[in-house]
Amino acid sequence: MSRSWFVTGTDTGIGKTFASVALLHALRARGLHAIGMKPVASGCEREAGGWRNDDALALVAASDPVPAYADANPFALPAATAPQLAAREAGVVVSLAPILAAHARLAAIADARVVEGVGGWAAPLADGLDQCALVRAIDADVVLVVGLRLGCLSHARLTARAIAGDGCRLVGWIGNRVDPEFDRVDDYLELLRDALPAPCLGVLPHAPGGDAAVAAARIDTRLLLSAA
Numbered sequence: 001m002s003r004s005w006f007v008t009g010t011d012t013g014i015g016k017t018f019a020s021v022a023l024l025h026a027l028r029a030r031g032l033h034a035i036g037m038k039p040v041a042s043g044c045e046r047e048a049g050g051w052r053n054d055d056a057l058a059l060v061a062a063s064d065p066v067p068a069y070a071d072a073n074p075f076a077l078p079a080a081t082a083p084q085l086a087a088r089e090a091g092v093v094v095s096l097a098p099i100l101a102a103h104a105r106l107a108a109i110a111d112a113r114v115v116e117g118v119g120g121w122a123a124p125l126a127d128g129l130d131q132c133a134l135v136r137a138i139d140a141d142v143v144l145v146v147g148l149r150l151g152c153l154s155h156a157r158l159t160a161r162a163i164a165g166d167g168c169r170l171v172g173w174i175g176n177r178v179d180p181e182f183d184r185v186d187d188y189l190e191l192l193r194d195a196l197p198a199p200c201l202g203v204l205p206h207a208p209g210g211d212a213a214v215a216a217a218r219i220d221t222r223l224l225l226s227a228a
Contacts, residue, residue, distance in 0.1 A: 004103070004113040004140035005171075005224065008131065008163075010155035012119040014147025015176040017055040018212050019204060020116045023143070023174075024062040025216035027112045030225070035063040035110040038073045039099045039134065040118055040125045043080030051076035059116060062212065065109055071102040083118050084127055094126035096137060103138050115140060121159050121166075132166035141171040141227065143201065148188060149179040157195050170198045171227045174219065177206040199223050 007023070009016045020036060027034040036059025044051040049069065056073035060066060075094050077086035087094045106113050115138070117123075117131050124130055135142060142163050146156045156173070163170045173196055175189055182188075193200055202219040 002107060002111060003225075004107070004115055004138050005143050006115045006117060006131070006135045006138075006140040006168075007143050007145060008117045008121045008159070009145040010120060010147055010152055010159055012123070014145055014178050015204065016116055016145050017058055018207075018210070018215070019143075019145045019174045019176055020114050021058050021062045021212035022204065022215040022219055023221070024059065024114050025213045026219040026221045027114070028062075028064055029216060030221055032111040033064060033109070034112040034114060035065070035067050035106045036060060036072060037067075037103065037106060037113055037115045039102070039115065040075045040077070040083045040094055041073050042077040042083050042086035042118075044076045044078050046078070051078060055116065058212075059114070063110075067106055067109070071105050074098045074102045082123065084124055087126055094129065096129060096133060099134060100137055113138075113140075120155075121162050130166070132163075132168055135166075135168045141169050141224075143224070144170055144173040144196075144198075146173055146175050146192060147178040148175050148185050148203075149182050153188060153191055153195065156192055160196050160198070164197070170196075172198050172201040172223055174201050175203040177204065180206045 007020045038056040041053035044053045079086040
């Protein structure tokens with residue numbers, strides 16, 4: 001088996017990295033060699049080995065085998081802002097070819113790749129480069145992380161429509177309890193299950209700083225692996 005899944009979200013700050021790391025652990029628990037990738041990351045810190053991003057580092061740490069950082073995160077941009085702005089400020093031209101080359105190297109050593117996008121689905125990776133172009137180029141299926149809070153029903157439905165409209169396939173979604181004060185989670189989960197054209201893979205707890213390896217038990221990867 002060799003598969004790639006692209007993880008996107010209903011917005012920024014709704015737990016894509018936590019869900020992606022949990023998904024990596026869930027796939028590894030199935031006996032797969034699974035590697036995480038964050039092709040473009042803004043908000044990086046300078047370390048001895050170069051620019052490093054916390055989200056990308058979390059994906060690398062959850063991977064088996066552990067990839068070279070440069071393959072997991074080909075474009076590490078210092079400024080913590082939209083990738084387009086961060087790339088301009090850094091004088092970097094983000095393009096598809098280096099990302100595809102890095103993904104190919106990861107595909108050569110792992111059964112499964114979990115590729116985390118930026119922001120929401122319509123947020124560009126770079127000037128003139130939408131996320132859907134990468135998804136199509138690596139033949140990935142899409143997993144949507146839904147931040148469970150007021151407004152998520154509209155955001156999730158609009159995102160699902162956009163994914164389909166861009167010629168990509170949504171194969172599942174993960175609910176993430178981002179708002180501990182939101183008391184209608186169960187009601188909204190029922191509405192989301194009825195509204196979205198893909199199954200719910202699991203619901204993650206509100207757990208700032210929580211252990212994604214533990215949360216992995218809440219994700220049903222059978223639905224992903226059985227999708228043709």
